Amino acid sequence: MWRWIIFIVVYFALCLYTLQALQAAVRFPWVRFLYIAIVLVILGNFIYQFTLGEVQGRVLSRPKSFAFGFLLAVLTFNLITILFLFSEDIVRLVVGIYHKFLGGKGEFTVPGRRRFLSLMALGLASLPFGALLYGMFRGKYNFKVLRYTLEFKDLPEAFDGYTLTQISDIHSGSFDNRDKIEYAVDLINKQQSDVILFTGDMVNNMAVEMKPWAELFSTLSAPDGKYSVLGNHDYGDYVSWETAEAKSQNLEDLKNLQRDMGFKLLLNEHTFLERNGARLALVGVENWGRGGFKKAGDLRKATEGLDPAAFKILMSHDPSHWEDQVIQDELHYHLTLSGHTHGMQFGIEIPGWIKWSPVKWRYKYWAGIYEELGQFINVNRGFGFLGYPGRVGIWPEITVIELKRKGLT
The missing domain is CATH 3.60.21.10 (Metallo-dependent phosphatases)
Structure with missing residues (x-):
């Protein structure tokens, strides 16, 4: 039970981090809502297939394999996006510390996310995401x-x-x-x-x-x-x-x-x-x-x-x-x-x-x-x-x- 709780918390943390890139890069709210719907459906299907949907006597049935495959694709998309966001966040943090102690402003101010980097992160993350989906069907x-x-x-x-x-x-x-x-x-x-x-x-x-x-x-x-x-x-x-x-x-x-x-x-x-x-x-x-x-x-x-x-x-x-x-x-x-x-x-x-x-x-x-x-x-x-x-x-x-x-x- 605790393993499922930890997994779900980590999964949502990764998705929320990626959602920040979507908010910075895409101005259409429906794109963010679509992303939220997809990650929820994939998580729900994964939990169902590996609990209530368990097929007796088979480690990985076809539905379970596909549930794992879709989850892997989403996690890969999230992780690659986060690599870019995290590197940018380090720079933003350093700038904020500089403003607080060395920049003369006396306050901790963090620059906003740059849309260009968010777009680049999402674009690069889409490549393995698409490849994993292609691999599953073709x-x-x-x-x-x-x-x-x-x-x-x-x-x-x-x-x-x-x-x-x-x-x-x-x-x-x-x-x-x-x-x-x-x-x-x-x-x-x-x-x-x-x-x-x-x-x-x-x-x-x-x-x-x-x-x-x-x-x-x-x-x-x-x-x-x-x-x-x-x-x-x-x-x-x-x-x-x-x-x-x-x-x-x-x-x-x-x-x-x-x-x-x-x-x-x-x-x-x-x-x-x-x-x-x-x-x-x-x-x-x-x-x-x-x-x-x-x-x-x-x-x-x-x-x-x-x-x-x-x-x-x-x-x-x-x-x-x-x-x-x-x-x-x-x-x-x-x-x-x-x-x-x-x-x-x-x-x-x-x-x-x-x-x-x-x-x-x-x-x-x-x-x-x-x-x-x-x-x-x-x-x-x-x-x-x-x-x-x-x-x-x-x-x-x-x-x-x-x-x-x-x-x-």
């Missing part, structure tokens, strides 16, 4: 195909030119537009890769979330099949269950559903991709994540009986596994495929110029291709979304990787 389905070519000296010659498509973090419980998902599934098939690899988090929490989409994702196809591993959200750890048996059954239901959809689920095990008598080892581990995430991944179990000299592709949901265990492992994993970070669904990317997201402060390897000790990892930015129901700058990704044998003409 950006989250702005699917991008990213292509990479990786060269290896010891790639079997038969696999020169072999292509794989990686998708990750479907989070089907967040979907709200079937046409867009149909488009994305069709886009994956259009890549015509040799194999499709899914690196975890098919659902937000519960297997039932995937059932409305199972038939659609069953249409994904590749000559060498489609393989999957589990991500941290697939275990149902983030919701309450009536019994331990119900939670265990949910996981079994998800495993069976993936198999019914045609995915070959790898649970700390390996298999082989074959071409003209040559083989690649495809290793799949359960989720292993740093910082409180489930550590069910077991490299030793997954590679038991595997020739150490084999060319290995590892599927592991969380890139912290690669950093903490895989790179220094006694076995050489030529390519690791991960996801998990979503690129935080927010950032700035201009290919060849800049790649930035706040998630880089937590994950060293958070999006794209990295190389360490002659081993590669691709961290997929994710297919779906979770929490904030959108994407800004970090778009949903379908990765296509072509394997090439170095030195082969």
